[in-house]
Amino acid sequence: MIERILPPYVTAVEAFTDPPGARLFPEERAVVAGAAQGRRREFTTVRHCARLALGTLGRPPVPLLPDADGAPRWPEGVVGSMTHCRGGYRAAAVALRSAARAVGVDAEPHRPLRDGVLATVARPAERARQAGLRRADAAVCWDRLLFCAKEAVYKAWFPLTGVWLGFHDVEVDFEPRGDVFRARVVAGHGADEPAFSDGRLCGRWVVGHGLAAAAVVLPSPLPGPGIV
Numbered sequence: 001m002i003e004r005i006l007p008p009y010v011t012a013v014e015a016f017t018d019p020p021g022a023r024l025f026p027e028e029r030a031v032v033a034g035a036a037q038g039r040r041r042e043f044t045t046v047r048h049c050a051r052l053a054l055g056t057l058g059r060p061p062v063p064l065l066p067d068a069d070g071a072p073r074w075p076e077g078v079v080g081s082m083t084h085c086r087g088g089y090r091a092a093a094v095a096l097r098s099a100a101r102a103v104g105v106d107a108e109p110h111r112p113l114r115d116g117v118l119a120t121v122a123r124p125a126e127r128a129r130q131a132g133l134r135r136a137d138a139a140v141c142w143d144r145l146l147f148c149a150k151e152a153v154y155k156a157w158f159p160l161t162g163v164w165l166g167f168h169d170v171e172v173d174f175e176p177r178g179d180v181f182r183a184r185v186v187a188g189h190g191a192d193e194p195a196f197s198d199g200r201l202c203g204r205w206v207v208g209h210g211l212a213a214a215a216v217v218l219p220s221p222l223p224g225p226g227i228v
């Protein structure tokens with residue numbers, strides 16, 4: 001599913017259940033040694049997916065450890081992103097750094113946010129646009145998609161800038177038709193990083209299998225704003 005919203009130079013591998021054969025390296029096992037079983041499962045399967053994806057780039061299987069902020073440390077010359085969500089979905093997307101500067105993917109159950117959560121996630125302009133989006137396509141949970149898009153932005157943004165973003169630091173605008181969204185990082189949040197010189201990013205979204213997923217890719221070398 002997720003490969004539909006990624007350019008051909010980004011390889012994605014996804015899983016809808018946890019395969020029994022997936023294994024961790026000892027140093028990865030140590031990271032989740034004290035974690036609940038569900039967390040160990042998602043951590044294991046998504047790394048299984050990531051290693052399969054790295055294999056398509058000609059890269060051998062290596063441990064994929066989180067850094068101090070939780071961002072995955074990819075092998076030299078590789079960028080990528082991972083997501084997992086309730087229901088068993090896991091996905092990893094990777095690219096050579098020569099092709100992409102940053103990748104961010106996120107998946108969520110495709111259902112409305114709990115009451116009150118939209119106010120936490122959405123800036124006023126985004127809230128104002130929700131009704132129009134629902135009129136354009138009532139089958140899409142636009143509030144959940146907004147959340148998902150912002151998480152994908154963050155996962156691409158953070159490894160490049162080291163700057164944490166709150167939900168109100170990013171404004172997402174979905175195109176009324178198609179699967180494209182534009183995201184603007186509010187000034188003063190690491191927008192001096194050259195890749196984000198105008199603070200703008202482009203992403204795509206997909207809904208299917210009971211899930212909402214979003215992806216943001218910054219191509220390399222940069223012709224301008226990130227385009228998936």
Ligand SMILES: CC(C)(COP(=O)(O)OP(=O)(O)OC[C@H]1O[C@@H](n2cnc3c(N)ncnc32)[C@H](O)[C@@H]1OP(=O)(O)O)[C@@H](O)C(=O)NCCC(=O)NCCS
Pocket residue numbers: 042043046066069070071072081082083084085105106107150151153154155156158159165166167168169170
């Ligand atoms: C990090 C975060 C985005 C993860 O999203 P999530 O929906 O909770 O969980 P997902 O399963 O989709 O993603 C988890 C994966 O994200 C990756 N991740 C975690 N921290 C990350 C970071 N700082 N940068 C990039 N990727 C990160 C990891 O690979 C993690 O999986 P792993 O722990 O198995 O390695 C979220 O927990 C968070 O901290 N959000 C606050 C910041 C934010 O989203 N701000 C609003 C954006 S504008």
